[in-house]
Amino acid sequence: MARFLSGVRFQVFYFGVKTLNEFGHEHVYDAVEKPLLFAQTAAFLEVLHSLVGLVRSPVSATLPQITSRLYVTWGILWSFPEVRSHILVSSLVISWSITEIIRYSFFGTREAFGSAPSWLLWLRYSTFLLMYPAGIISEVVLIYNALSYMKESGKYAVRMPNKWNFSFDYYYASLVGLAIYVPGCPYLYSYMLGQRKKAVSKTKAA
Amino acid sequence: MIPKMKVLVVTRSGKELIKGGLQLNDSATVADLQEAIHKRRNAGGDELRTSRKYYPSRQRLTLPVQPGSKERPTVLHYQKSLSEYTKGSTSELTVVFKDLGPQVKYSTLFFFEYLGPLLLYPIFYYFPVYKYFGYKEERVIHPVQTYALYYWCFHYFKRIMETFFVHRFSHATSPISNVFRNCAYYWSFGAFIAYFVNHPLYTPVSDLQMKIGFGFGIVCQVANFYCHLLLRNLRSPSGNGGYQIPRGFLFNIVTCANYTTEIYQWLGFNIATQTVAGYVFMVVAAGIMTNWALGKHRRLKKLFDGKEGRPKYPRRWVILPPFL
Numbered sequence: 001m002a003r004f005l006s007g008v009r010f011q012v013f014y015f016g017v018k019t020l021n022e023f024g025h026e027h028v029y030d031a032v033e034k035p036l037l038f039a040q041t042a043a044f045l046e047v048l049h050s051l052v053g054l055v056r057s058p059v060s061a062t063l064p065q066i067t068s069r070l071y072v073t074w075g076i077l078w079s080f081p082e083v084r085s086h087i088l089v090s091s092l093v094i095s096w097s098i099t100e101i102i103r104y105s106f107f108g109t110r111e112a113f114g115s116a117p118s119w120l121l122w123l124r125y126s127t128f129l130l131m132y133p134a135g136i137i138s139e140v141v142l143i144y145n146a147l148s149y150m151k152e153s154g155k156y157a158v159r160m161p162n163k164w165n166f167s168f169d170y171y172y173a174s175l176v177g178l179a180i181y182v183p184g185c186p187y188l189y190s191y192m193l194g195q196r197k198k199a200v201s202k203t204k205a206a
Numbered sequence: 207m208i209p210k211m212k213v214l215v216v217t218r219s220g221k222e223l224i225k226g227g228l229q230l231n232d233s234a235t236v237a238d239l240q241e242a243i244h245k246r247r248n249a250g251g252d253e254l255r256t257s258r259k260y261y262p263s264r265q266r267l268t269l270p271v272q273p274g275s276k277e278r279p280t281v282l283h284y285q286k287s288l289s290e291y292t293k294g295s296t297s298e299l300t301v302v303f304k305d306l307g308p309q310v311k312y313s314t315l316f317f318f319e320y321l322g323p324l325l326l327y328p329i330f331y332y333f334p335v336y337k338y339f340g341y342k343e344e345r346v347i348h349p350v351q352t353y354a355l356y357y358w359c360f361h362y363f364k365r366i367m368e369t370f371f372v373h374r375f376s377h378a379t380s381p382i383s384n385v386f387r388n389c390a391y392y393w394s395f396g397a398f399i400a401y402f403v404n405h406p407l408y409t410p411v412s413d414l415q416m417k418i419g420f421g422f423g424i425v426c427q428v429a430n431f432y433c434h435l436l437l438r439n440l441r442s443p444s445g446n447g448g449y450q451i452p453r454g455f456l457f458n459i460v461t462c463a464n465y466t467t468e469i470y471q472w473l474g475f476n477i478a479t480q481t482v483a484g485y486v487f488m489v490v491a492a493g494i495m496t497n498w499a500l501g502k503h504r505r506l507k508k509l510f511d512g513k514e515g516r517p518k519y520p521r522r523w524v525i526l527p528p529f530l
Contacts, residue, residue, distance in 0.1 A: 160407040166482035167402075 013097035029077060029084035032093055039100070040073040061191050064184050069096070071177065072139050079155060080146045092138035095131045102127055118203060125196040132192065136185055143178055150174060211288060213239060214300045216270075223303050230288065232297065237284040240265050243303070263379040266304040309379035316369040319388045323396030324362040330400040331355045345406035350416045354403050354479050357420060361427065361471070372434050374441040395487045402481040409480075416478045423474025429456065430467035437464060449509055451519060460523040461506065462499035469495065469526065492526070499525035 043066055072092070077084060106124045109116045116124075150156075156170040211234065214227040228242050240262035268279035269291060282291060282301060292299045329335060331351065334343050402408070410416070432455060440450040456463035472488040503524045512518030524530045 160405060161409045163409060163480070164482050165402050165405065165408055165480060167405075 013094065013101060028090045028093060033078075036093065037073060037078065040069050040096075043069060043100075061188065064180075064188060068139060068181075068184075072142060075174075076142055076146045080149045080153075082149050083142055083146045086142060086145060088138040088141050091134055092142065095135040095138065098127060099131045099135070121199060121203065125192075125199045128192050128196075132185075132189055136181065140178065140181055143174060147171060147174060210297070211292070212298045213242075213288070214298070215243060215267075215303050216300060217303055232289060234288050235284070236267065236282045236286055236288060236291075237262065239267070239282075239288060239301070240284065260305060261309075263309045264306050266306050267301045268304070270300055270302050306381055308382040310382050310385060311379055312375045313369050313373075315380050315385055315388060317366060318385055319392045320362045320365045320369070322389055322393035324359060324366070326393060326396045327358050327400040328355060330397075330404040335401075335404075336406050341406050348408065348410040350410045350478060351404055351408060353416070353420055354475070357423060357475060357478075358400075361475075364427065364431065368431070368434055372431075372438055374438050376441075395483075395490075399481065399483045399487055402483045403479050411478070411480045415480075419474050419476070419478025421474070423471050423478065426467045426471035426474055430464060430471060433457070433464040433467055449506060451506065451510055451517060458522075460525065460527055461503045462495070462525045465495040465499050465525050466527075496525050496530065499530075 077089070083089075102120070102123045106116050106120050109120060150171045156168070158166060158168040160167045210229045211232050212227050213230055215223040217223050224243065224246060228239070230238060230242060243265060244261050246260075262284070267282040269282070271277060271279045279302065280291075288299060291301075331347075336345070337343055411419075436454050436457060437452060440452060452461065452463075456466065460466055469488065469492045472484070472491065476484040476488055503522075507519045510517050510519040
């Protein structure tokens with residue numbers, strides 16, 4: 001399963017970079033849309049794996065990751081086409097796919113062979129140092145850009161009065177979402193740094 | 207000469223917390239040990255000049271486990287005598303120390319959690335809050351909104367009264383961080399629900415539904431109060447905690463009847479007020495209480511296993527018949 005998903009992500013990466021080179025950043029989204037939507041949505045299974053204990057990562061680390069991915073993929077890019085031509089879509093797609101190809105290959109080889117090669121281990125625990133900030137900045141800017149379109153269109157809003165006395169404003173919910181990035185990013189980044197420390201010390205001891 | 211017992215206090219990383227260990231009487235209890243750790247007197251009886259911040263309720267003392275062993279360490283109970291943990295063989299005991307951080311009493315924790323909803327909800331009812339959300343100031347107040355205010359405030363007032371006059375807490379305290387966490391939970395949900403029930407565009411349900419909802423809710427609140435009285439009488443006033451098999455009233459059928467009545471009481475409120483916010487709160491609260499109930503049910507079953515003269519815990523629902 002891990003190998004299949006890394007294959008899909010490789011597709012995303014390949015098409016993304018190809019389109020970027022040939023046609024410019026405005027067209028990257030259209031080129032990668034289908035495999036991107038598929039791959040990101042399938043990733044919600046990761047949370048399931050965490051919960052069930054199949055993967056060792058805690059739910060507190062996988063859940064924010066997956067939530068932000070699904071939110072940006074479906075809630076921003078798919079919902080607001082005006083944002084798709086932004087240049088940071090390219091950096092988003094590239095940083096996500098690199099991270100995930102490495103991650104899934106890592107798990108895949110562990111699944112298949114019992115352990116992963118040390119260069120792959122190094123990649124998994126080192127590329128995030130650059131990919132995380134790149135991905136996070138892309139996500140935040142894209143969400144921010146979508147905000148004005150949310151307000152204008154009133155998409156996904158539930159207004160009162162209604163029988164269930166409930167209202168929902170996607171614009172404000174997104175502001176809350178952006179606010180969550182403020183404590184969320186240091187938490188995830190330091191979690192990965194901690195994981196890196198553990199992984200590196202393990203290989204030294206081995 | 208009073209026989210002395212030597213106690214070595216180590217931290218979880220293996221370091222000695224108190225150099226040279228402590229000397230205590232053979233008959234000393236864990237509470238005495240905790241006092242000694244707090245005062246940090248070393249083997250010579252001199253007081254060390256280090257800080258005395260580790261008051262007893264902050265200390266978690268356990269017996270050491272074999273490295274690599276998966277078993278959970280035995281926690282020392284403050285009322286037990288130290289000799290119970292040395293198994294009588296030696297007069298030396300090693301305990302592992304963990305600092306639980308600053309602690310507060312449960313009653314303090316509960317008071318602040320409940321104060322928020324009690325004070326925040328009326329703000330949405332009485333003050334022109336919705337002006338700041340972009341709504342016009344005039345609004346019509348439906349009867350159900352007024353009853354909801356009374357019901358809600360009575361509920362949290364009841365909880366505060368029970369905290370100080372009814373509940374008998376075990377000796378345990380709670381880390382101070384829980385104050386922030388729990389207050390965030392109660393206060394946020396309180397504001398969330400208050401916002402929707404008192405909204406100028408609020409749509410009330412039928413009169414009959416409202417009456418059924420509040421009526422049922424009040425019955426459950428009274429039942430809940432009675433459950434708390436029964437639980438209180440299981441524990442003696444000296445405050446030493448401990449567990450008994452709950453009996454009487456609904457406890458004969460369900461272990462955590464107090465949680466059951468609490469959940470149904472919220473159901474009554476929601477039937478009367480009908481908001482998504484209220485139902486979400488009820489489901490989350492039910493989830494949290496179910497978690498606690500499962501723990502309590504398991505603990506009671508384990509404690510009252512029917513062996514060695516102990517009664518056997520009867521077959522009962524855990525929290526929500528007929529589901530669990």
